[in-house]
Amino acid sequence: MTRKTRRLWLVLICIACFGTAIGLILRAFSSDIVFFVTPSQIVASPPPDHRLVKLGGMVVAGSVHYSKHKETPVVTFDVTDGRTAVTVTYQGILPDLFREGQSVIVIGTVTSKHRFTASEVLAKHDETYMPKEVADALRKSGKWDPRFGPPPPDIWHSNQN
Amino acid sequence: MTHPVFIIASYGITFIIVTVLSVEAALRLRRARTQLTVLEKNTSHSSNL
Amino acid sequence: MPDSIPPRSCTSHTMITRTRHFFHYYANPGRFYHISTRIQPYVTYSALFFTFIGLGWGLFFSPPDWQQGDTVRIMYIHVPTAILASAGYAALALCGLSTLVWQHPLANLAAMEIAPVGACATALCLITGSLRGKPMWGTYWVWDARLTSVLILFFLYLGHISLIRAFEDKQRGYQAAAILALAGVIDLPIIKFSVDWWNTLHQPDSITLTRAPTISRSMLWPLILSMLGFSLGFCALVFARLRAAILEVRIRALLFPSHRRSNIV
Known part of the structure; x- marks a missing residue:
């Protein structure tokens, strides 16, 4: 050597x-x-009161309700990881990407077993990129509805353009 | 849902940084070349570069 | 290898010798200067060509994304700079290995010239990512694993840039910076796999080696062209800086012929 x-x-x-x-x-x-915890983790072992937690999951379709509390918009929606759902209350302006079926991360405190008060809402976008027309065509043909989560992986083999 | 400010800022700052790097490299190369030509003219032994 | 021990395999032995000769031949600074001077215009002009086509296509002709709208156009800068940030550091680490093991003068100069360009690529990646994060996620910055590990990469670059210039004796600077470059290599797999190992706000990679890209082709092509353009541009910048550095060594040698060699090269 x-x-x-x-x-x-x-x-x-x-x-x-x-x-x-x-x-x-x-x-x-x-x-x-890890950046966030899931709804089932929060329900299984609730964090201590007033401790700031980041909760991540998908906004459940049909669960978004808007109301107003003294000029500021208030929104409640359910966040799920597919097993459990937690109802989130948030006062303020939502990010552009917020919609049903979108992955979001809410920062705030747990108030009761299935309730959460958020001080901040972040929208997560997934790794699929496609023109709007393609997304619309997929929805019309019934292959994928964005309100029920991200597109299935196999659409990339059938729908490349 | 368009955010032209963020798009313009991204492309703008990229253009500025790339331009600064390119101009700096070009000037440095030119200065080194002229300086070396002057020095080699003055020294007797030829360079083997 | 001593003469008494015959090489285990004759072919592999000659291959190693030949590769070694290849690297020694092209790693000579003077020879590198001549070759890079000859290919510099081709690299520079093809870099400009591909970057203009890629970014022009991405900015004006590619479709807006179904969820991100027009903001997706920032991707055509963000992704190429992100790849170059990691690739530049990998190159820096290879230079560091070459400095520590073979003590190549060209590797020392290359490490010195690659780091500032790589740091600029990392800064651009962080800035464009943050400018895309505000309208999309709703925040400029979060401390998730992907963003934090890229920020660490940026500080590794800054540390390398200052460490390599910090010593009176240039050789000691090269060696210290080489050790930093090699230790920092651990950050590269962390950046790559952070989005798979931990849950993050940043989405997983769309282009991977193992599955089909999850980008529509109308967005994939401009992205590939800008990646090509940016990579060639990175090479063009490094070539130009490295040629200037080689000339500057020669100038120092002519100006201070009495100095110790380690203060010149």
Whole structure:
């Protein structure tokens, strides 16, 4: 083994050790790195009162109700992860992407077992990109309704344009 | 649902940063080239670059 | 390898020698200068060509997205700069490996010149992402895993830029920066897989190696063209800076012939 080969192995071993260490740290803190918790996690183990939590899920179709409380718009909607739903109340302006079937992240506090008061609503958009006409055509043909969640993965094989 | 300000700002800042990088690289190259020509004219031994 | 031990496999041995010769041949700064000077105009003009076509197509002719509307056009800058931010750092790490193991003078100069361009790409990625986040998500910034790991990449670039210039003895600067570049490589897989490992506000990647892209073709083509244009532009900038750096080494050698070599190269 020449000096250069030995140096190469030394450097590679150092990177491998360092990588393993970082990997183990990330694994240990994995539950803190997640950006949001799901409705079933909140219902199963409710966080302590007044603690700010980020709740993520899909807005249930037909659950959005608008009302007004002293000039500010108030909206209530259900957020689900497919197993449980939590009713969210929010006062303020919603982001553009907010609609039924959209993934959202609401930041706020849990008030009772299935109730949540949000101080901030963030809309998540998924990784599918398509022109409006394609989305409309898919909806008309009955292959996919955006009110019930993101498009199924197999539409990309049948509907490429 | 159009947000022209955000789109224009994105393209604008990209154009500015790319232009600054390109002009800086071009000027640096030109300065180095002229300086090297002057130096090589003054020194007796020829460069082997 | 000592003469007494015959090479295990003759073909692999000659192949390694040949590759080594190949790298030694083209990694010579003077030779690199001549070759890069010859190919520079081709890289520069094709970069301009593809960037204009890609961005023009994306800005004026591609359709608005069904959920993001016209704001999707920011993607044609955001995605190429994001890829270059990671690819530039990978190049920086390869230079670092070359500095530590083979002590190539060209690798030292390349590390010095790639880092500022990569830092600019990362900054552009963060800025355009934030400008897209405000109208789409409803916020300029969140501390989710993807956004935070890219911000860490930006600081790694800044650390590299200052560390490589921090020493009187240039060789020590190159070595310290090389160690930082190699340690920071851990951030690249974290950036790539952050959207799969943890739940994030940022959506998962649309273009992957394992499944069909989830982008309609009318948006995929301008994106591919701008990725090509930006990548060629990155190469063109690095080539120009590297050529200037090679000339500057030569100038220092002529101006200060009595200095120690480690203060010049």
